[in-house]
Amino acid sequence: MKPAKTPRRLRNWPVHVLLIGLCLVWLVPAFGLLVTSFRPFQAVNDSGWWTVLSAPKGQAEYEQNCAACHGPDGRQIAAADLTNPELVQNFRRSFTLIAALKKDINDQPHMGTTPVPNEQAAADIATYLRRLSGIDAPPRFTVSNYVDALVGYRGERTYEADCAAAEQALDLNCDASDLGNPRGMGRAFLNSILVTLPATILPILFAAFAAYAFAWLHFPMRTWIFALLVGLQVVPLQMTLIPISRLYAQLGLNGTFPGIWLFHMGFGLPYAIYLMRNFLGSLPRDLFESAYIDGADHWTAFWRLAVPLAIPAVASLAIFQFLWVWNDLLVALVFLGGQNPVMTYQISNMVTSLGGGWHLLTAAAFLSMALPMIIFFALQRFFVRGMLAGSVKG
Ligand code: HEC
Incomplete structure (x- = not known):
């Protein structure tokens, strides 16, 4: 059956x-x-x-202990309007509040028959009273973390508050020039782009040239050179940090953008060549032969035939190389350091050694995720196709 x-x-x-x-x-x-x-x-x-969406701190305690007389919004007793900042100002801390609650009103206990709340509840109620009266009532959501991270503000309050109070926040000027502050994510974002774009485009371009040569040109030792290149992939990046930084010191490339472009290019090329060669090599031979018979030289065949057909492979390589360079901290730290800080470097500086400042870290992390996510979603179509690039040989 x-x-x-x-x-x-x-x-x-x-x-x-x-x-x-x-x-x-x-x-x-x-x-x-x-x-x-x-x-x-x-x-x-x-x-x-x-x-975030639950009731503000102390509201439950307030409703339980005080709302019966003072009303749910704190305004019911005109002589003691709890939404009045001047009144609440005197009861910011739990002990002043408890003292007031223990004092008799017209020879009656303040709270009537209800017991005076304990220390913890009183502290929460004091917090809630500050919120009711508008003293120190932070909004539920704010963009100030992003602003602070972008301009690199590291003070006790927010950049906005400091600027409003003194028209100057720490060493910042409170105008658009703060976006260029070397300690801020705004400047770091620009640096990251300056590092990543060339470090993505150059290796792929050169890998495409090399891959075409390995796939369709005939020259002595072709397979051997290719094997050597593929073998280069095993060289660990860390091993080369010292020799290359000494070389860069002699050439004056330490801390410069060309230095880091060259480094990323060196480490991106072997894999890029390998993948592109396999992809180009899997294209039908007849296609190229008929092009050559029709009189196309290699230059034309490369730009008119190989490159358009290799778009999926190029796109997937571009995504991987981009993400790798964008998220890289080690190379940026060693070869750029604090001279031209990139986003990863700046993020690692956001939290203090005591773990403070991580409200800035969250905003900074999101800023650095934004561009990769946009690119990923924009190129997603190629990404899926390109993952298979070079994996099947036609
Ligand atoms: C039984 C009713 C009752 C309850 C319960 C009550 N209050 Fe009051 N409260 C009053 C009255 C009446 C006054 C006004 C006294 C006056 O005329 O100055 C007052 C005054 C106050 C004042 C002003 C005191 C001053 O010294 O100026 C504060 C602050 C206050 N209440 C806070 C609270 C808080 C917080 C709670 C809850 C933990 C609470 N009250 C619970 C009746 C109450």
């Missing part, structure tokens, strides 16, 4: 569950990071991002 056919959709359920699980594992922390990056730093320091 033939077994009943399960619908295709149901047969794949383990795969779907796995995929959804993987997405959640990735999305939940990313979402938490995003939410945190928009929370004011006071809130980041004392509660988790998942509490």
Whole structure:
């Protein structure tokens, strides 16, 4: 008897569950990071991002102990309007509040028959009163973490608050020139782009030339040279740091952009050549031969035939090389350092050794994720196709 056919959709359920699980594992922390990056730093320091939509701190305690007389909004007793900042100013701390609650009003206990709240509850209520009265009531969401990270503000408050108060925040000028502050992510973003674009385009361009030569030109020792190049992939990057930085010191390339472009090019080329050669080599031979018979030289065949056909391979290489250079810290640290800091370098400087300042870190991390994500989604079509590039030989 033939077994009943399960619908295709149901047969794949383990795969779907796995995929959804993987997405959640990735999305939940990313979402938490995003939410945190928009929370004011006071809130980041004392509660988790998942509490953003819950009632503000102390509201429950207030409603339980005080709302009966003072009303849900704190305005019910005109003589003691709890939304009045001048009144609440005197009760910022739990002990002053407890003292007031213990004092009799017209020879009656302040709170009537309800017991005076304990220290912790009083502290929470004091926090809530500050929020009610508008003293020190940070908004639920703010962009100030992003602003602070972009201009590189490292003070106790926010760049905006400091600028509003003194028209000068630490060593910043409070105008657009702050975006160029070498300690800020704004400048680092520019540096990252200056490093990454050439370090992505140059290796792929040269790899394409080399790959064409290995695939369609005939010259002595072709396979040997190719094998040598493929073998170069095993050279660990760390091993070359010292020799190359000594060489760069002699050439005056330390701390310069060309230096880091050359380094990334050197380490990007072997794999890029390998992948491109396999891709170009798998294109139909007849295609190139008929082009040569029609009188095309190699230059024309390269630009008119090989490059357009190799777009999927180029795109996937470009994505990988871009991500690698963009996220690289080691090479940037050794060859650029603090002279032209890139985003990864700047992020690593955001948190203090005591773990403070990580509200800035969340914003900085998101800033550095933004461009790769945009590029990934823009090139996603090529990405899937290109992953297979070179894996099948025609
Ligand atoms: C039984 C009713 C009642 C309850 C419960 C109550 N209050 Fe009051 N509270 C009053 C009255 C009445 C006054 C106004 C006294 C006056 O006329 O100055 C007052 C005054 C105050 C004042 C001003 C005191 C001053 O010295 O100026 C503060 C602050 C205050 N309440 C906070 C609270 C808080 C916080 C709670 C909850 C933990 C609370 N109250 C619970 C009745 C109450």
